[in-house]
Amino acid sequence: MTVGAGQRLAGRAWMPKRAWATTLTGRPVRLRGESAVPGVVLAAWGALVFNVLAFGLRPTLVPIPQLLGQLMTQGSLVLAFVLALVANPRGVVRPNVVLVLLTLLGFVAVLVSIHNDFILGSAYRAFRYLGFVAVLWLLTPWWGRRDMVLLRCHLRCYWVVLGSVFLGAVFAPGTAFAFEGRLAGVIWPIAPTQVAHYAGVVFGVSAILWLSRVASGRHTLVALGVTGVALVATHTRTAAMATVLALVVAAASLFLGHVRVRRVSAWGAVLTLAAATLFASSLTTWALRGQSAGELSQLTGRTEVWTAALAMPRTRMTELFGTGMSDQSYNGLPIDSNWVATYVEQGWLGIFVQACVLALLLLTAAVRPRGPQRATALFLLVYCIAASVTETGLGTTSPYLLDLVVAATLLATGGTKDAR
Secondary structure: OOHHHHHHHHHHHHOOHHHHHHHHOOOOOOOOOOOOOOHHHHHHHHHHHHHOOOOOOOOOOOOOOHHHHHHHHHHHHHHHHHHHHHHOOOOOOOOOHHHHHHHHHHHHHHHHHOOOOOHHHHHHHHHHHHHHHHHHHHOHHHOOOOOOHHHHHHHHHHHHHHHHHHHHHHHOHHHHOOEOOEOOEOOOOEOHHHHHHHHHHHHHHHHHHHHOOOOOHHHHHHHHHHHHHHHHHHOOHHHHHHHHHHHHHHHHHHOOOOHHHHHHHHHHHHHHHHHHHHOHHHHHHHHHOOOOHHHHHOOOOHHHHHHHHHOOOOOHHHHHHOOOOOOOEEOOEEOOOHHHHHHHHHHHHHHHHHHHHHHHHHHHHHHOOOOHHHHHHHHHHHHHHHHOOOOOOOOOOOHHHHHHHHHHHHHOOOOOOOOO
16 A cells, blocks of 8 residues: 555544534534534533624614623523533543633733723623633533544534524525625624624635545535635625635645645636636625725725724833723724734733734644644634734634634644543
């Protein structure tokens, strides 16, 4: 047997294709040598995803009072903590540098927030962040498993969110596309940028799993078609560019060991060149979204907010530790940059900790053996880094932080089968 053939057989034996194909559709399966996704772990992860599903003031099919919506999303963190304790009743935790850094950031945020002018709101957000990290600690026994159980939970939850978006678009297309013709959630108020984020992550992860011969072609084709339509319909440039960039990096990590990746890369380059030539006008129109060149250069007004936020007078302490957690806005306008928002709220310490987390995960990925886990983790890492320029979330409770944690679970080693 040649070396290349042995690698291909090893890759196929790594995880049954049929098992993962059914997983992508959301149905429970039992993998060879591993248990099915524990229902209580899936429920705990689902509560975490619902907790970061920000409740926006957008029209919905059934009107939801703002107070009720916020109570539902933020109250789900308590449910997630209880479910995590049920799944891990002895409170077994695995040492993890990433979570240590996130915990440190949370404790510093609490200390700073109690000196904020808006002490109640700021301290509440800081304690909520610590509670979020506590749930992640309780789920560490499921980190590093060969069946990627937390990634599977993550995908299922994102599919549920996307399913609600498409269901709303079917029953109320006018409302779903009311915001500048961009697809949004109307069963639960989800902004187009958030819809694009969920679609981009599922699109990229599905593609990587297929390239790794973990997912079947039929189910992957459906996943790529559905999420690709969602990405285009949201008209979100950040998610589209982050998805493409992350896919290129993740596929490059598989390039030498997978013939399928080399073939797809060659065809992809040819098709991209052809599309750029034939549909250049349509692609430009989609990217501009009716904006002028000046608006595009200012990133839809973001750079003006960034300049004002960075120019705000600060003491030496606020430069180092920030002003405390807030709604990540400046004078009522969203900051829309993870690094600017982190500097405002958590100072240079917050930027340093987040940069350390990203650097640590990238270095860990560099030394991990080639395979689906490393490639998927690289996709999530690069996606978060690219999106962090014009999106917030790496330093607070958000879907981006969950994506980052999933990448960390894929790079961890020595996962246990059961926390009990």
